[in-house]
Amino acid sequence: MTRLQNAFSKPQAAFVAFITAGDGDTAANLDALVEGGADVIELGMPFTDPMADGPAIQSANLRSLGKGTTTADVLQMATDFRERHPDVPLVLMGYANPMIRRGPEWFAKAAAGAGVDGVICVDIPPEEDDALGPALREQGISPIRLATPTTDAKRLPKVLEGSSGFLYYVSVAGVTGLQQAAAGSIEEAVAALKAATDIPVAVGFGVREPAQAAAIAKHADGVVVGSAFVDLVGEHGANAAPKLKELTASMVAAIKSA
Amino acid sequence: MNQTTPNSFRNGPDERGHFGDFGGRYVAETLMPLILDLEREYRAAQQDPEFQREFDDLLEHYVGRPSPMYYAERLTEELRKGAEPGMGAQVWFKRDELNHTGAHKINNCIGQILLAKRMGKTRIIAETGAGQHGVATATVCARFGLPCVIYMGAEDVARQSPNVFRMKLLGAEVVPVTSGGATLKDAMNEGLRDWVANVHDTFYIIGTAAGPHPYPELVRNFQSVIGTEARAQLLARTGKLPDLLIACIGGGSNALGLFHPFLDDPDVKMLGVEAAGHGLDGDEHAASLLGGAPGVLHGNKTYLLQDEDGQITEGHSISAGLDYPGIGPEHAWLKDTGRVEYTAVTDDEALEGFQLLCRTEGIIPALEPSHALAAVAKRAPQMREDEIICMNLCGRGDKDIFTVAEKLGVEI
Numbered sequence: 001m002t003r004l005q006n007a008f009s010k011p012q013a014a015f016v017a018f019i020t021a022g023d024g025d026t027a028a029n030l031d032a033l034v035e036g037g038a039d040v041i042e043l044g045m046p047f048t049d050p051m052a053d054g055p056a057i058q059s060a061n062l063r064s065l066g067k068g069t070t071t072a073d074v075l076q077m078a079t080d081f082r083e084r085h086p087d088v089p090l091v092l093m094g095y096a097n098p099m100i101r102r103g104p105e106w107f108a109k110a111a112a113g114a115g116v117d118g119v120i121c122v123d124i125p126p127e128e129d130d131a132l133g134p135a136l137r138e139q140g141i142s143p144i145r146l147a148t149p150t151t152d153a154k155r156l157p158k159v160l161e162g163s164s165g166f167l168y169y170v171s172v173a174g175v176t177g178l179q180q181a182a183a184g185s186i187e188e189a190v191a192a193l194k195a196a197t198d199i200p201v202a203v204g205f206g207v208r209e210p211a212q213a214a215a216i217a218k219h220a221d222g223v224v225v226g227s228a229f230v231d232l233v234g235e236h237g238a239n240a241a242p243k244l245k246e247l248t249a250s251m252v253a254a255i256k257s258a
Numbered sequence: 259m260n261q262t263t264p265n266s267f268r269n270g271p272d273e274r275g276h277f278g279d280f281g282g283r284y285v286a287e288t289l290m291p292l293i294l295d296l297e298r299e300y301r302a303a304q305q306d307p308e309f310q311r312e313f314d315d316l317l318e319h320y321v322g323r324p325s326p327m328y329y330a331e332r333l334t335e336e337l338r339k340g341a342e343p344g345m346g347a348q349v350w351f352k353r354d355e356l357n358h359t360g361a362h363k364i365n366n367c368i369g370q371i372l373l374a375k376r377m378g379k380t381r382i383i384a385e386t387g388a389g390q391h392g393v394a395t396a397t398v399c400a401r402f403g404l405p406c407v408i409y410m411g412a413e414d415v416a417r418q419s420p421n422v423f424r425m426k427l428l429g430a431e432v433v434p435v436t437s438g439g440a441t442l443k444d445a446m447n448e449g450l451r452d453w454v455a456n457v458h459d460t461f462y463i464i465g466t467a468a469g470p471h472p473y474p475e476l477v478r479n480f481q482s483v484i485g486t487e488a489r490a491q492l493l494a495r496t497g498k499l500p501d502l503l504i505a506c507i508g509g510g511s512n513a514l515g516l517f518h519p520f521l522d523d524p525d526v527k528m529l530g531v532e533a534a535g536h537g538l539d540g541d542e543h544a545a546s547l548l549g550g551a552p553g554v555l556h557g558n559k560t561y562l563l564q565d566e567d568g569q570i571t572e573g574h575s576i577s578a579g580l581d582y583p584g585i586g587p588e589h590a591w592l593k594d595t596g597r598v599e600y601t602a603v604t605d606d607e608a609l610e611g612f613q614l615l616c617r618t619e620g621i622i623p624a625l626e627p628s629h630a631l632a633a634v635a636k637r638a639p640q641m642r643e644d645e646i647i648c649m650n651l652c653g654r655g656d657k658d659i660f661t662v663a664e665k666l667g668v669e670i
Binding site for chain 1: 274281283284285286288289290291292313437438443444446447450451454455456457458498554555556557559562563566567568569570571
């Protein structure tokens with residue numbers, strides 16, 4: 001069983017936590033997420049033009065790049081994380097250009113070497129899979145795709161083809177961190193996705209409160225929280241770790257009680 | 259280049275929206291179904307004579323097409339002064355600066371708003387740099403009675419206040435974008451963010467031949483009216499095809515509009531002129547083709563200004579309309595196939611071109627085509643007297659007089 005499969009095989013929904021690499025004390029923050037009980041870690045690769053992200057993650061990207069974070073730094077953070085946490089799945093999330101700059105094979109190899117389990121590339125839809133997908137699969141890394149409220153039943157098989165790890169359902173048409181979807185629409189969408197695939201379905205975008213996480217956990221295989229963590233890092237800077245751990249623990253408790 | 263020469267340079271893109279290695283549809287999943295819809299609707303419109311009729315009618319009676327083809331006799335004579343005997347090509351201008359709203363941008367906006375109407379969209383968004391595309395978009399929105407939101411970098415809002423006021427007069431909401439470097443690329447990011455959140459009712463009128471497929475193709479096709487007219491006008495007036503076409507390039511829509519109808523005329527050479535800013539040897543330029551590398555941004559794969567990690571770097575040009583770190587993917591392909599030659603012109607050279615045209619022809623050009631003028635001034639003396647250069651004079655300079663005055667140290 002892979003680390004990702006293992007994370008999604010628990011009785012309750014998996015808790016997936018996102019932070020931006022190089023924003024605040026990344027190593028301490030990652031440890032705090034694990035200690036708080038996160039099942040999967042998404043580490044955001046900073047990019048100058050994060051066009052699918054709302055203000056919180058945009059700012060995190062700029063803070064990180066402003067400190068001079070490089071691709072090599074992000075890969076080193078992943079490598080160090082893997083040494084400290086051999087069993088916790090780690091997913092890199094970001095945009096195409098930093099991932100393919102040195103060629104998709106270079107990136108896939110480097111990510112595999114750093115112990116990365118999956119990659120979410122926001123702006124490579126299945127239509128452009130050639131740009132990165134084959135290189136990731138060759139290295140045994142899961143290309144994790146996004147499904148959205150605009151992905152209809154006809155299109156869904158195309159999104160699923162060649163993807164693995166989990167399916168990330170973006171619950172609202174919009175950027176990260178702003179709006180939240182109605183619980184009813186999520187339930188319906190998740191049911192449709194689960195009818196079409198065996199890979200786990202995790203739901204994200206706009207999830208900020210433990211109660212929302214609990215509501216989603218009733219139906220989905222995983223709940224993703226990003227902007228709420230990133231906001232804490234923005235607010236508390238290098239001292240955010242205890243706050244991240246606290247929020248993670250309350251999210252995980254809410255999911256368990258769902 | 260071990261690439262075989264294609265039978266035609268005019269067939270691109272392929273069905274996936276690729277021009278060779280470039281182009282494509284690099285967008286978030288939320289937008290993907292939407293751009294597939296747009297492509298379907300565009301294909302249907304292409305087959306619909308009524309769509310073409312309405313487009314042609316608006317171009318003729320609203321935009322003022324065909325734009326004139328003008329022989330710049332005094333400029334030609336001026337450039338011959340520095341040439342060897344028998345040298346100094348004739349300089350002709352395609353006068354797209356005489357269009358309604360003062361630039362070529364309106365051609366594309368007419369086409370896209372007709373598509374928006376066809377798709378039943380009720381809200382229009384656009385990004386703008388210098389404000390020309392914003393003004394053109396606000397104009398067609400007023401003409402068709404649709405609400406309009408224009409994203410503009412806060413830097414550019416400050417640099418281009420007359421155009422901001424024009425957009426507001428036309429009823430548009432202008433949103434200053436403060437993220438990133440607060441210029442054109444950031445405005446485009448914000449446009450994409452708006453679109454992703456309002457997919458059900460909103461049409462994004464992209465201003466240049468870039469972005470996800472089918473935008474590069476449809477913008478090029480709407481702008482090709484420039485080259486189609488130019489070809490017929492030059493044949494009628496001179497009895498032959500031009501020897502060299504010259505156009506400035508930011509995203510590249512005016513250049514593609516001029517070049518595309520000539521791409522399969524092997525004797526017609528073409529020169530695209532990028533903005534070299536303070537010079538290509540430093541970082542302060544906007545020459546994606548000559549000073550960038552292939553990558554993915556804003557929905558397409560193309561040449562980009564970027565660092566070794568793929569982070570996008572800020573362009574610089576005296577001309578806000580050329581100040582973009584990318585370029586349309588078809589230009590990237592035309593560069594790699596060698597069909598079109600690309601060069602770059604500095605801020606100072608463009609300023610000289612600007613003044614040269616004012617003095618010799620009584621035409622105040624925009625700073626964007628002033629880059630093309632600087633290239634004309636370099637090339638014409640190296641060509642024979644019987645050879646013809648056709649340059650796209652794609653915008654007028656009213657909007658730029660403040661920038662130029664400041665550069666020349668004049669207070670107005």
